[in-house]
Amino acid sequence: MTVPATTPDPAADVQITVCADGPLLVRGPIRVVGEDGTELPGRRATVALCRCGLTGRPPWCDGSHKVASAAGRGRRPR
Ligand code: FES
Secondary structure (H helix, E strand, C coil), rough: CCCCCCCCCCCHHHHEEECCCEEEEEEEECCEEEECCCCCCCCCCEEECCCCCCCCCCEECCCCHHHHHHHHHCCCCC
């Protein structure tokens, strides 16, 4: 009897954490691709993806959500 080879599922090692009023923290072996299909530089073990729309360097969180939240401005992600 032949046992089929299993391929490791890279997605199984990916974890996404929703930060209250902040970014999505993505941990694991991922590639981030822009709307034109090119891979974005900046591979790290953990990336923070903006979901408030206020970042100055999309799609990465640059901390702008903290200032906006303190000032009561911007979209407040949930
Ligand atoms: S979530 Fe941090 S700048 Fe948007």
